[in-house]
Amino acid sequence: MRTPVAAGMTRLLLAGLLSVAALLCPATGMGQETDPRSDMIVRSGLPVPRFVSLRSGEVNVRTGPGRSYPIDWVFVRPGMPVEITAEFDTWRRIRDVEGTQGWVHQSMLSGRRTLVITGELRTIRERPSASAAAVAQAEPGVMGRLVSCKGPWCEVEIQGYHGWLERTDFWGIYANEEVED
Numbered sequence: 001m002r003t004p005v006a007a008g009m010t011r012l013l014l015a016g017l018l019s020v021a022a023l024l025c026p027a028t029g030m031g032q033e034t035d036p037r038s039d040m041i042v043r044s045g046l047p048v049p050r051f052v053s054l055r056s057g058e059v060n061v062r063t064g065p066g067r068s069y070p071i072d073w074v075f076v077r078p079g080m081p082v083e084i085t086a087e088f089d090t091w092r093r094i095r096d097v098e099g100t101q102g103w104v105h106q107s108m109l110s111g112r113r114t115l116v117i118t119g120e121l122r123t124i125r126e127r128p129s130a131s132a133a134a135v136a137q138a139e140p141g142v143m144g145r146l147v148s149c150k151g152p153w154c155e156v157e158i159q160g161y162h163g164w165l166e167r168t169d170f171w172g173i174y175a176n177e178e179v180e181d
Contacts, residue, residue, distance in 0.1 A: 059108045122138050
């Protein structure tokens with residue numbers, strides 16, 4: 001979950017910035033992700049992109065990599081999975097399940113793997129099989145801990161329930177990624 005900061009002013013600023021960006025980069029589609037800084041400095045040595053989670057219950061998301069950039073959003077769900085899409089010094093550009101992007105300081109992120117249920121009501125299974133007994137059901141938006149993933153099934157823990165979900169039932173893992181806790 002995120003809350004807008006000075007939404008009206010941010011929209012005006014963004015509209016102006018987008019107009020300037022469109023003039024400077026006319027071949028770039030408005031919905032496409034581009035970064036004019038092709039020389040992004042990767043300091044962590046970890047792969048980019050990668051999934052992490054929010055460390056705190058209040059994480060300021062800025063329009064650029066530094067404290068001088070305005071706060072665009074404030075995330076208020078600790079443990080929420082986010083995807084790091086770029087690194088610059090101690091700043092990480094992140095994307096949430098809805099596609100919202102911005103920059104946060106690395107200290108606000110944790111390497112702990114989490115997930116968020118997507119789509120529809122999902123059944124957590126006792127074993128990694130569609131025919132296995134149901135342990136619980138999870139609604140879209142519910143968060144949990146990603147324990148491990150191998151093949152099409154992932155071991156999860158959601159609100160005290162431990163079991164298995166198909167990796168397509170949630171956001172927070174790549175299609176062929178393997179995870180071991």
